[in-house]
Structures are given as C-alpha cells and as structure tokens.
Amino acid sequence: MAQFESLIWTIPIILVLESIGSCIACGRAEYRIRDECCPMCSPGKDPLFTSYDSPDVNTSSTLTEKHDIVILFSPGNRVHRHCTEFTSTSCVPCVDSTFLDEPNGLIKCKVCTNCDPGLGLKVKQPCTPSSDTVCGTLEGFYCLDPTKDGCRAAQRHSGCEPGQYISHTGTTSTDTVCAICPDKTHSDGSLTSCQPHTECEFLEIEPGTPWSDSECGVASLPTAGIIAGVLFFLIGTIDGVCIFMRRREIGRNIKNLGKMTGIVFVPFIVFIACDIQFTL
CATH class of the missing domain: 2.10.50.10 (Tumor Necrosis Factor Receptor, subunit A, domain 2)
Known part of the structure; x- marks a missing residue:
C-alpha cells in the first residue's frame, strides 16, 4: 500500500518535471522542434557551435574530440533534417535565387527580392x-x-511646366522643386534659371511671356511709299540734268543745228524732252 501511494506521488512529479523541461527556452543559436532544442543553420555571419556525431558534407566544418562542429562562414543555409536525440541539425545551402540572412530553423529559404x-x-x-x-x-x-x-x-521626378524653372534638381531621395519665373523673364520648364526677355531694337512683333521670349522684327515701308520715293528721285535727277543742259548747251545746239544735223540729233531730242519736262 505504501509503495502504491509513493507511485501515485511520483508520477505527477515526473510529469511536472517534463513539463518544466519542455518550457525551458532553447539557446540563442537553437530552435525548438518537438521536445528537442536543435542547433540553427548559420547564414554565414557568425560561427555556430553544434554537437554532431560526424562531419556534415554540406557544411564547411571540422570535427573535434568532443564531436563539436563549428560552421565557419558558410553561405545561407536552411534545415535539411531536424536534429534528434542522437544527431545534430543537417543544413544545406540556399539555391536558385533564394537566401537566408539570419540563423534559423527554417526548412525553406526566402525568395530574393525582384527589383521591378x-x-x-x-x-x-x-x-x-x-x-x-x-x-x-x-x-x-x-x-x-x-x-x-x-x-x-x-x-x-516631376517635370516643371512652361513659365517655371527648376529651383532644385531631383535626387535619388527627393523630387524636383519648381518655381515661377519672375516678371520680364521666361522658361520652357527645362531651365535651372529664367532668362530675361529680349529688348527689341526696332519693332516688337510679340511681347514676351513667362514661357516664351519676345519676338522682334524690322519696320518695313509700304510698297506705294517705296515706289513714290523712287519716282521722286528719278524726276529730280532728270530735272537737274535738264537744267544743266539748258544753261550750257541750248545756245550752241541752236547755232549748229543746220551744220551738224546728224551729230546733234540725239542731244536735240534730249533738249526737247527736257524742255517739255521743265515746262511741266
């Protein structure tokens, strides 16, 4: 009877101890699987010390007298087989655009980010x-x-509109900053500073705007005015020639008209024309 009572008290104690053992946290470089604290697979940043019964061909490791394996700077690894009471965790490297950058107990690697x-x-x-x-x-x-x-x-980056200039050029971390052109300047939106309007010397065809420059031209006379000016010049020239000829040649041409009919024929015609012109 006493033995039976002792057994009744022993069983709960064992269960409590097992429960407490299962609640104890695993080490920093371990992960829990069932009731075992298995060594994590190393991403290659820090060496991990694990117990194992033989060297793992999938890791860069060395076997010591205590059968401890030091995983030295191997690439990112995932769990190939979880540890058991008698064997350590078996790890394999991540492949095919996958990675693991922290010690882990994962059986799958993460997919690499795509830069779209x-x-x-x-x-x-x-x-x-x-x-x-x-x-x-x-x-x-x-x-x-x-x-x-x-x-x-x-x-x-944002684009500046016509009438604005680029106040601050965009960077990899900031957007473009635009500003409005001040008075009497212009920009098509692609300039880092506004340009002053052109001052026309003769004629301003179109005034400048914040988005365009002034349009200049040369003043032109009407066609009728040009023609009138040319005719006035020609008439004045002919009159001058006629007056000169009248003063110097009229007398001599009249005296020699009979003797030199053939020679003075042309001057005589000019004389008649000049006389008519002068009369008018």
Whole structure:
C-alpha cells in the first residue's frame, strides 16, 4: 500500500518535471522542434557551435574530440533534417535565387527580392545565399519607400511646366522643386534659371511671356511709299540734268543745228524732252 501511494506521488512529479523541461527556452543559436532544442543553420555571419556525431558534407566544418562542429562562414543555409536525440541539425545551402540572412530553423529559404523597373527600381546589389537583393532607383526617379540599404518603390521626378524653372534638381531621395519665373523673364520648364526677355531694337512683333521670349522684327515701308520715293528721285535727277543742259548747251545746239544735223540729233531730242519736262 505504501509503495502504491509513493507511485501515485511520483508520477505527477515526473510529469511536472517534463513539463518544466519542455518550457525551458532553447539557446540563442537553437530552435525548438518537438521536445528537442536543435542547433540553427548559420547564414554565414557568425560561427555556430553544434554537437554532431560526424562531419556534415554540406557544411564547411571540422570535427573535434568532443564531436563539436563549428560552421565557419558558410553561405545561407536552411534545415535539411531536424536534429534528434542522437544527431545534430543537417543544413544545406540556399539555391536558385533564394537566401537566408539570419540563423534559423527554417526548412525553406526566402525568395530574393525582384527589383521591378516598373516601380522605378534597378539592382544595386545582387542577391546571394546569405543576403537579399538591394534595390536602387532608376535614373530620373526618387525613392518613395526607402530601406536600410536601398529602396522598395520609386517615382519619376516631376517635370516643371512652361513659365517655371527648376529651383532644385531631383535626387535619388527627393523630387524636383519648381518655381515661377519672375516678371520680364521666361522658361520652357527645362531651365535651372529664367532668362530675361529680349529688348527689341526696332519693332516688337510679340511681347514676351513667362514661357516664351519676345519676338522682334524690322519696320518695313509700304510698297506705294517705296515706289513714290523712287519716282521722286528719278524726276529730280532728270530735272537737274535738264537744267544743266539748258544753261550750257541750248545756245550752241541752236547755232549748229543746220551744220551738224546728224551729230546733234540725239542731244536735240534730249533738249526737247527736257524742255517739255521743265515746262511741266
């Protein structure tokens, strides 16, 4: 009877101890699977010390007298087989654009991030088994969702409108800043400073605007005015010639008219024309 009572008290104690043991947290470099605290697979940043019964061909390891394995700077690894009471965790490297960047007890690696050009992104640092892809911004874009080392989404720099100038050029982290052109200046939106309007020397065809320069031209006389001016010049010239000829040649041409009919025929005609012109 006493033995039976002792057994009754022993069983609960054993169950409590097992429960307490199962609640004890695993170490920093371990993960729990069932009732076992299994060594994590290393991403290659820090060496991990695990117990094992033989060297693992899938890791860069050395076997000591105590059958401890030191996983030294191997690439990102995932769990191939969980540990048991007699064997340690079996790890294999991440492959095919996958990675794990922390010590883990995962059986699958994470898929590398895709830097989508449609989101304004490009590859800044390629993915490795132990690190994810780092994305940067395409030329002419700025980051909307920055990360520690890169960017998750970007947007194209804003364009300035006609009548504005680029006050601050856009960067990978900031958008373009536009400002309005002051009075008597202009810009088509692509300039970093507004240009002054041209001052026309003769004629202003179109006045300048904030988005366009002044349009200048040369003043032109009407066609009728040009013709009248030419005729006035010709008439004045003929009159001058006629007056000169009248003073110097009229007398001599009259005296010699009979003797030199053939020679003075032309001057005589000019004389008659000049006389008519002078009369008019």
